[in-house]
Amino acid sequence: MLSFFLRRLKLALITILGVTLIVFVAARLSGDVVYSLVGDAANTEEIDTMRRQLGLDRPVWMQYFTYVGNVAQGDFGRSIRYQRPVTDVIAERVPFTVQLGLTAFFVSIVLGVSLGILAARTRGSFVDGAVRTIAVVGQSMPHFWIGMMAILVFAVTLRWLPTSGAGGLSHLVMPALTLATFPMAAILRITRSSMLETLDAEYVKFLRVKGLAERLIVWKHALRNALIPVIALSGIQLGNLLGGAVIVETVFSWPGLGNLMVESIVSRDYPVIQSGVLMIAVFLISLNFLVDLIFGLIDPRIRYG
Amino acid sequence: MTWQSFRRFPWIPVLLLAPVVICGLAGPLFYPHDPTVVNLLAPRKPPAWLPGGDPSFLLGTDHFGRDLLSRLIEGARVTLMVAVLGVVVAAVIGISAGMVAGYFGGWIDNLVMRIVDVKMSIPTILLTILIGSAFGGGLVTIIASIIFVFWADYARVIRGETLSLRERGYVALAKVANCSSFTILLRHILPNLFATCMVLFSLQLGRALIVEAAITFIGLGIQPPASAWGLLIAEGRNYLATAWWIPTFAGLAITMTVLGTNLLGDWLRDALDPKLRQL
Numbered sequence: 001m002l003s004f005f006l007r008r009l010k011l012a013l014i015t016i017l018g019v020t021l022i023v024f025v026a027a028r029l030s031g032d033v034v035y036s037l038v039g040d041a042a043n044t045e046e047i048d049t050m051r052r053q054l055g056l057d058r059p060v061w062m063q064y065f066t067y068v069g070n071v072a073q074g075d076f077g078r079s080i081r082y083q084r085p086v087t088d089v090i091a092e093r094v095p096f097t098v099q100l101g102l103t104a105f106f107v108s109i110v111l112g113v114s115l116g117i118l119a120a121r122t123r124g125s126f127v128d129g130a131v132r133t134i135a136v137v138g139q140s141m142p143h144f145w146i147g148m149m150a151i152l153v154f155a156v157t158l159r160w161l162p163t164s165g166a167g168g169l170s171h172l173v174m175p176a177l178t179l180a181t182f183p184m185a186a187i188l189r190i191t192r193s194s195m196l197e198t199l200d201a202e203y204v205k206f207l208r209v210k211g212l213a214e215r216l217i218v219w220k221h222a223l224r225n226a227l228i229p230v231i232a233l234s235g236i237q238l239g240n241l242l243g244g245a246v247i248v249e250t251v252f253s254w255p256g257l258g259n260l261m262v263e264s265i266v267s268r269d270y271p272v273i274q275s276g277v278l279m280i281a282v283f284l285i286s287l288n289f290l291v292d293l294i295f296g297l298i299d300p301r302i303r304y305g
Numbered sequence: 306m307t308w309q310s311f312r313r314f315p316w317i318p319v320l321l322l323a324p325v326v327i328c329g330l331a332g333p334l335f336y337p338h339d340p341t342v343v344n345l346l347a348p349r350k351p352p353a354w355l356p357g358g359d360p361s362f363l364l365g366t367d368h369f370g371r372d373l374l375s376r377l378i379e380g381a382r383v384t385l386m387v388a389v390l391g392v393v394v395a396a397v398i399g400i401s402a403g404m405v406a407g408y409f410g411g412w413i414d415n416l417v418m419r420i421v422d423v424k425m426s427i428p429t430i431l432l433t434i435l436i437g438s439a440f441g442g443g444l445v446t447i448i449a450s451i452i453f454v455f456w457a458d459y460a461r462v463i464r465g466e467t468l469s470l471r472e473r474g475y476v477a478l479a480k481v482a483n484c485s486s487f488t489i490l491l492r493h494i495l496p497n498l499f500a501t502c503m504v505l506f507s508l509q510l511g512r513a514l515i516v517e518a519a520i521t522f523i524g525l526g527i528q529p530p531a532s533a534w535g536l537l538i539a540e541g542r543n544y545l546a547t548a549w550w551i552p553t554f555a556g557l558a559i560t561m562t563v564l565g566t567n568l569l570g571d572w573l574r575d576a577l578d579p580k581l582r583q584l
Binding site for chain 1: 419420422423425426427428429430431432434435436437438439515519522523524525538541542545549552553555556559560563564567568571
C-alpha cells in the first residue's frame with residue numbers, strides 16, 4: 001500500500017508541476033505585466049526599475065523557479081484590478097462556488113442514480129425511452145442557454161424566481177438545477193448501463209433463483225456493485241461542474257469564482273485568472289489523488305495494476 | 306434498400322444534421338435577406354406568426370434589424386467550420402501521440418500520459434480562459450482551445466487500444482517480416498483504430514460545438530459582426546425580456562446539431578463495434 005501511495009503521490013506532484021508550467025507560459029504570453037503596473041505615463045527608467053524589482057530581467061527558467069517557489073509559499077501575486085493579494089480576492093468568492101457546486105453535485109447524483117435505476121429496471125419500456133431521451137437531450141444543450149431559457153420562463157414570464165444574484169434559497173434553485181443538467185445526464189447513462197450489466201451477472205441470477213424479492217436484489221445486492229463506475233465518474237463530473245460553474249455563474253450573476261474569472265477577462269486581470277486556474281487544478285488533482293487512494297484501499301486489484 | 310437496412314439507418318441523426326450541413330455548405334443560396342444588412346427601422350421584430358411579425362422575416366429580426374433566419378444560416382457555416390477544423394486537428398495530434406505512446410511505451414509513453422494528466426486536471430472552460438488570457442479573444446483562441454482540449458481524449462483512448470493491438474499476432478508477424486515501426490503503425494495498427502476514431506470524432510464534434518458556443522458566450526471566441534450561434538445567444542442575453550427569439554432559436558440550432566452528432570456517435574458505436582460502449 002505504501003508503494004502505491006508513493007507512486008500516486010509522485011504522479012500528482014508531477015501533474016501539479018505541469019500545471020504551473022502551463023500557467024507560467026500563459027502568464028508570459030499574456031503580455032508585459034510591467035506596463036499594466038506602471039501605467040502609460042512611465043518613462044524607460046521607471047520601467048527598467050520595475051522590471052528589476054519584479055525579477056523580469058533574469059533568464060526565463062529562473063523566473064519559472066522563482067514563480068514555483070512563490071506559489072509553494074502561498075504567494076500568488078496581486079490582482080491588478082483590486083490592488084490586493086490574489087488569494088484574498090479569490091477566497092471571498094470560494095464559498096459561493098462551493099455552495100452552488102455542492103448543491104448541483106448532490107442534485108445530479110440523486111436524480112441521475114435514481115432515474116438510471118428506474119430506466120434499467122424498466123428496460124425497453126416507454127419509461128426507459130423517456131428517461132434516455134431526457135439524458136441524451138440534456139447532454140446536448142449548452143449550459144448558458146438552459147440558464148437563459150430558465151430565466152425567460154421562471155423569472156421573466158412566470159415571475160416565480162429571481163433572475164440573478166445570490167441571496168436566499170430561491171436564488172439558488174435555477175443556477176443549481178442548470179449546473180446539474182449535464183452531470184445528471186452523464187451519471188444517469190452510466191448508472192443505467194452499469195445496472196443492466198450487474199443485473200445480468202451470475203450472482204444476481206442465483207439470487208433470483210433463490211426467490212429473493214426483486215426489490216432486495218436491486219437495492220441491496222446489485223446497486224453496490226453497479227455504483228463502482230458511477231463513483232469513478234462522479235469524480236470526473238466534479239471537475240466538469242467547476243468548469244460549468246464558470247458559465248452558469250456568469251448567466252445568473254452568481255458572485256462565485258467562475259464569475260470572478262470571467263470578470264477578470266474583461267478587466268484583463270491576468271494574475272487572478274492564472275492563479276484561479278492553478279488553485280482549481282491543484283484542488284482537483286488532490287481530490288483525484290484521494291479518490292485513487294480510496295479505490296486502492298477498497299480494491300486491491302487497482303493497487304497492483 | 307431492404308426493409309432491414311432501412312430500419313437500421315440512423316434516420317433521426319441524419320434528419321437533424323442534414324439541414325445544418327446543407328446550410329453550412331451552401332448557406333448563401335438560402336438567405337431570405339443579407340445577414341449583414343442592418344435595418345434600424347425594423348429592430349427586434351418578433352417571428353412572423355406573432356402579432357407585429359413581418360412575413361418576410363420568418364424568425365424575426367435582431368437588435369439591429371438583421372434577419373434572424375439569415376443570421377442563423379450564416380452562423381451554421383462559421384460554427385461548423387470552427388468545430389470541425391478544431392476536432393480534426395485535435396484528432397490528428399491525439400491519434401499520433403496515442404499510437405506512439407502505446408506502441409513504444411517507456412519514457413515517451415510516460416511523457417504523453419503526464420501531459421494528458423495535466424490537461425485533464427484543468428476544467429475545459431478554465432483551460433480556454435487561460436488560453437484566451439494568453440492569446441486574446443478571436444478565432445485563433447477558439448480553435449487553439451478546441452485542439453488543446455480534445456487531443457488528450459484521443460491520445461488516452463487510442464493509447465489504450467494500441468496497447469492491446471500491438472500484442473496481436475499480425476503485428477508480431479509484421480516485425481518478423483522486417484517492417485519498420487512506422488509501417489506497422491500506419492498499415493497494421495491505424496486501420497484497426499478506425500471505428501474508435503469515428504465514434505470519438507462524432508461525439509467530440511458535439512462537445513466542441515458546446516465549448517465553442519461557451520467560449521464565444523463569455524466573450525473570448527468569435528467576435529461581432531460575425532454570425533455564430535454562440536454569439537447570437539450572447540447578444541440575445543441583453544434582450545431576453547424584450548426579444549426572446551434571438552437567443553432561443555440560436556440555442557435550438559446548437560441543441561439540434563449536438564443532439565444529431567451525439568446520436569450519430571451512439572449509432573456508429575453500436576454499428577461499428579459494440580465493445581466500445583465505455584466511450
